[in-house]
Amino acid sequence: MMELKKALALENFAQTVYRKCDCCKRVRDIYFRLNIRDAKSTSMLVGSLELCKDCGYNMGDITNANVSTEKVLEEFNFE
Template sequence: MKSKSLKIATLAHAVYKKCECCNRVKDIYFKMSVLDAAKANYLVGDFDLCKSCGQNFGDILNIKVSTENVLNDFNFSKT
């Protein structure tokens, strides 16, 4: 049930502010949403996480997290 109630999302752009896990001012790469424990339908709260804390929580919860963005579609032709 842990992975259903805790979800980690990678932000589109890093934000420089305090990590709510380690309390250091760093680039924030992840937002961990906390959903209600009963059915995981309602948002209870969230945490802003730096890269190392987000990756650590991902490892603990067995959730794949990444800060890399891979471009899948690319061509040299003009449109």
């Protein structure tokens, strides 16, 4: 299963982009890019897919990747 995570690497975008999802073909905010690497060596990039939130979460479930659209940059205490 670890080779699957290397061959199909799901990455978050820093900022969303509004365009067509490569998976479901709907025009939505794009949150993720799925980088597809060579299956034998996992060192060469073969292609990529840009995914909306729903398709990205689904692909994360398929590859057992920890997927989240929320990032905590800094925590504040109001004391």
